[in-house]
Structures are given as structure tokens and as C-alpha cells.
Amino acid sequence: MAKSVMFLTFLLSLTLFNTFQLAQSYSSIISRRYDRKTFNVLDYGAIGDGSFDDSKAFKDAWKKTCNFFGAQATMEIPQGYTFLLQPIEFHGPCVSKKINFSINGNLIAPASPDEWDCKNDHCHQWIEFAHIDGLYIDGHGTLDGQGTQWWSLNCTKYKKACLKRPRGVIISHSSNVHISNIMVKDSPNFQMSLEDSKWVTVKQLTITADGDSPNTDGIHIQRSQNVIVYNSNIRTGDDCVSIGDGSKFINISRISCGPGHGISIGSLGRHGTKETVEDVVVQDCTFRKTTNGVRIKTWQTKAVEIKNVMYNNIYGTSIKKPFVQLLCSKSFPCRDIFMNDINIRDENEEEEEEEEKKYHKSHHYHPYAECINVKGMSNGVMKPKLACLKSFA
Ligand SMILES: *[C@@H]1O[C@H](CO)[C@@H](O)[C@H](O)[C@H]1NC(C)=O
Ligand SMILES: *[C@@H]1O[C@H](CO)[C@@H](O)[C@H](O)[C@H]1NC(C)=O
Numbered sequence: 001m002a003k004s005v006m007f008l009t010f011l012l013s014l015t016l017f018n019t020f021q022l023a024q025s026y027s028s029i030i031s032r033r034y035d036r037k038t039f040n041v042l043d044y045g046a047i048g049d050g051s052f053d054d055s056k057a058f059k060d061a062w063k064k065t066c067n068f069f070g071a072q073a074t075m076e077i078p079q080g081y082t083f084l085l086q087p088i089e090f091h092g093p094c095v096s097k098k099i100n101f102s103i104n105g106n107l108i109a110p111a112s113p114d115e116w117d118c119k120n121d122h123c124h125q126w127i128e129f130a131h132i133d134g135l136y137i138d139g140h141g142t143l144d145g146q147g148t149q150w151w152s153l154n155c156t157k158y159k160k161a162c163l164k165r166p167r168g169v170i171i172s173h174s175s176n177v178h179i180s181n182i183m184v185k186d187s188p189n190f191q192m193s194l195e196d197s198k199w200v201t202v203k204q205l206t207i208t209a210d211g212d213s214p215n216t217d218g219i220h221i222q223r224s225q226n227v228i229v230y231n232s233n234i235r236t237g238d239d240c241v242s243i244g245d246g247s248k249f250i251n252i253s254r255i256s257c258g259p260g261h262g263i264s265i266g267s268l269g270r271h272g273t274k275e276t277v278e279d280v281v282v283q284d285c286t287f288r289k290t291t292n293g294v295r296i297k298t299w300q301t302k303a304v305e306i307k308n309v310m311y312n313n314i315y316g317t318s319i320k321k322p323f324v325q326l327l328c329s330k331s332f333p334c335r336d337i338f339m340n341d342i343n344i345r346d347e348n349e350e351e352e353e354e355e356e357k358k359y360h361k362s363h364h365y366h367p368y369a370e371c372i373n374v375k376g377m378s379n380g381v382m383k384p385k386l387a388c389l390k391s392f393a
């Protein structure tokens with residue numbers, strides 16, 4: 001009897017001791033979970049003179065940042081330096097709950113296509129952030145893809161290189177991403193691309209590329225959901241914002257676009273496969289010297305159906321006719337197209353009236369509006385008029 005009581009006491013004290021130890025280490029885990037730490041790239045061997053390859057230093061600093069066991073890890077790219085980076089990937093998942101990628105210095109890509117380190121086919125993009133949940137990219141630095149030489153490649157001669165013009169900044173397979181203030185310029189291809197990601201906020205960016213540069217979309221969005229882009233200036237050689245397949249709940253607002261090709265959905269349906277883009281809002285945007293305003297671009301396949309689109313309060317001037325063009329397929333007409341208060345005028349009003357008079361006399365008359373296989377309604381001011389839309393009035 002006495003023996004078994006003693007044994008129990010011993011067992012009990014052992015358990016108590018264990019619990020005490022566990023509680024102690026648990027509380028230290030909790031407190032470490034509130035830690036914040038900054039990793040400065042200069043401490044990992046970065047030079048920042050614009051010619052030394054800082055890629056390794058950035059990779060090392062990233063490893064520390066991503067693996068930091070705490071609430072927030074900051075990767076600091078200090079002001080006053082220019083860091084040369086080869087194609088680089090900042091890959092998660094990270095241990096830190098929140099990653100603060102603070103770019104106050106400038107980043108540049110190699111200037112000559114020959115200098116790009118394209119081993120293992122890594123040349124499709126310059127800087128990629130992948131598989132990160134809780135990413136903040138902020139600061140007053142410039143990310144310069146130095147694409148001029150890529151743009152001017154003779155594509156007859158360097159076909160392969162032309163097809164591989166790298167994109168600038170890629171966010172992929174990530175969530176809760178906040179990008180603000182940075183400037184992205186002159187990437188050889190798309191300036192920025194948001195892919196397979198969700199809950200992404202982009203604001204106060206400046207994105208520029210030469211107005212004649214090929215395929216330099218400002219921000220491309222693909223297979224992503226809940227993306228908000230606002231208060232940004234975008235001047236490029238292609239679409240300011242383009243929205244590709246698989247995108248849903250996209251809100252683009254207060255974008256100043258131009259030069260560029262406007263804001264576009266598409267091109268969709270290239271391979272005839274099912275592709276969906278849903279719940280897109282483009283509002284309060286300004287277009288200056290753009291080849292288009294808002295567009296939905298599709299390939300001529302049966303895979304694409306356009307329905308339930310509203311154009312509201314769009315006004316301005318145009319030098320290119322037609323001002324409004326809705327060309328839909330016979331097999332899948334566009335349905336539920338609604339236009340309200342559209343007022344797009346010719347730069348030269350008088351010329352416009354003259355031409356209206358000459359309407360039936362000339363074979364070279366270019367219409368102000370074109371509309372094929374469209375079902376929908378219009379309301380309010382409609383200038384130019386779209387014959388295919390039923391008027392509410
Ligand atoms: C990120 O780090 C910078 C520089 O250390 C700091 O100013 C900024 O507030 C941090 N951002 C967030 C979201 O914590
Ligand atoms: C581009 O390369 C092709 C093939 O080498 C050549 O025939 C052509 O003249 C080049 N074009 C220019 C503008 O240099």
C-alpha cells in the first residue's frame with residue numbers, strides 16, 4: 001500500500017515538473033511570436049554601386065527575413081544605393097507572420113540582354129515574390145528593368161530572345177499582399193504581374209515604360225481574386241492595366257493612364273478553352289493620349305461570351321474613329337450591355353458636323369460608333385449613338 005502511494009506521488013510531481021517546463025517554453029514561444037526584426041541587405045554583402053552583382057546578398061538577406069520566427073521581418077533595402085540584380089526569386093512560405101519588403105534604394109536589372117543570367121530558364125521574369133502570405137512591399141525606391149535594349153532587338157534575327165523578354169515584378173501564389181509607393185519602370189515586358197494570388201492591394205505606384213515599347217503592360221492580373229489597384233500613374237507602351245483569365249473581384253480605380261493602350265480585359269479565349277473573368281470594376285480613371293479607353297478583347301472563338309457589362313458616365317474627346325465599338329460574335333452575341341451617359345466628342349466639333357452632313361455622299365465615311373451582335377439598352381446622353389442598343393427614353 002505505502003509503496004503504491006509513493007509511486008503515485010512521484011508520478012504526480014514528475015507530471016507537475018513537466019507541465020511547468022512546458023509552460024515556460026510555451027510563453028517564450030508566444031513572446032518571440034511578437035518579435036520584429038530588420039535585415040539590411042548591406043549586412044549580407046550587398047555593395048549597391050550599380051555594377052557589383054548584389055543577387056547573392058539579397059538571397060541571403062531574404063533567407064533570414066523569410067525564416068525569422070516572429071511577428072514581422074523587414075528586409076531593408078536602404079536609400080542612396082543602386083543594387084544590380086540578376087533574375088531573383090523571393091520564395092515563401094515564410095516563417096515570419098508578416099514580411100515587410102522595404103525598398104528605399106534603387107534596383108536595376110542588367111542593361112544588356114546578353115548580361116542576363118538566364119540559366120535554368122530563369123529569364124522569364126526579373127523579380128518574383130512567390131508563395132508568401134502577408135507581404136508588404138513599400139518604399140520610395142525605383143525598380144528599373146532597363147529594358148531599352150530588349151525592346152530594340154531585331155526580332156527577325158533574335159526571335160527566341162524576343163519571345164523571352166522578361167517581365168519585371170511578379171507576385172505569384174501569394175495572399176494578403178500590399179504594394180505601395182514604389183516606382184517600376186522600363187521592364188523588358190510587362191512591368192508588373194499579379195498571378196494566382198488573392199487579396200492584393202496596389203496603391204500609389206508610378207509605372208512607366210516608353211510609349212513605343214512592345215508589350216509593356218503596366219499591371220497585368222491573371223488568375224487572381226480580390227485585387228484592388230488605385231491612385232496610380234501608369235504610362236506604358238501597352239495596356240496600363242490588363243486583366244487576364246481566371247480573375248474575379250477586381251477593382252481598378254483612380255488610375256491616370258497614358259500613353260498606353262488603356263485598361264483592358266483580355267485577350268481571352270486564345271486557345272478556345274473556357275476562361276472566365278467576373279466582377280470587374282473600372283472607375284474614376286483618366287486616359288490621356290491612349291490608343292483606347294476601356295476594352296474587352298477576345299479571340300474569335302466560341303469560348304467567349306460577354307454579358308452584363310455596364311458603361312457609365314464615360315466622357316472625353318477622341319481623334320480616332322469609331323469612338324465606340326462593340327463587335328461581338330454571331331454565335332455568342334454580347335448580352336445585357338448597358339450604357340448610361342456616354343459623351344465622347346470629336347476633338348474638332350465643326351469637322352464632326354461637316355462630316356455628318358456628308359454622311360450619305362461619301363464612301364469613305366468612318367462611323368462614330370460600330371455595333372454588331374449586341375443586345376442591350378442605353379440611357380441618358382448617348383454620343384455617339386449606338387443603333388443596336390434599345391433606348392430607355
Ligand atoms: C516596413 O519597414 C519600414 C522601414 O523599416 C517602416 O518604415 C514601415 O513602417 C514598415 N511597414 C510596415 C507595414 O510595418
Ligand atoms: C533584322 O535581321 C534580319 C535578319 O538578319 C535582317 O535581314 C534585317 O535587315 C534586320 N533589320 C534591321 C532593321 O536591322
Ligand SMILES: *[C@@H]1O[C@H](CO)[C@@H](O)[C@H](O)[C@H]1NC(C)=O
Pocket residue numbers: 228230251252253281
Ligand atoms: C473600388 O476601390 C475604390 C478605392 O479603394 C473605392 O473607393 C470604391 O468604392 C471601390 N469600388 C467598388 C465597386 O467596390
